[in-house]
Amino acid sequence: MTAALVLVPDDTAADTDQIQVGDIDTNTHTDVEALCLCALLWAPTEAAARAVAALEAEDFERPIHRELFTVIARLVRAGKPHDTTMVAAELERTGNLAGHHGSERSRYLANITTRGADHIAVDHYTRTVVSQAYRRSFRAAAQSLAQAADQLPEDQLFEHMVTLGRQQRAATNRLNHLRGEDQ
Known part of the structure; x- marks a missing residue:
């Protein structure tokens, strides 16, 4: 005999297995950025070059991710090794490992290095990072349009919307190209 679904919750049931707000990291989508960077650190030169050509620093939401991506x-x-040791050496050479913020960078680089991302998946991580940036760009465009509605003179509103539309079209074409859907 199969158990019937209960449509009305039983208040007497123990709620020890219920998910609490603190149980879920609300920034789970940013993890793919760390995984992408990890995979990039371990990727062979050819795969790393493909990923670097496809990504932009602005695709990364977190400033530390943008910074590390820029160094990588x-x-x-430059055709140089791009592993953790060389990234740390470049950060040190540029004075970015000094002081408290430097030790935070060093610790974060170590954490990213050991995330366990498979370098074989670097292309998939790359597309996912770009996809997330694409979604954020729509949110930013909507906010910009709302702000423009409140602050711009009427004769500038339409042109502002057209400019945003062109930017979003370019972002759409870029994402489609990365996915191989640009034919």
């Missing part, structure tokens, strides 16, 4: 990308574009 600089190394990859």
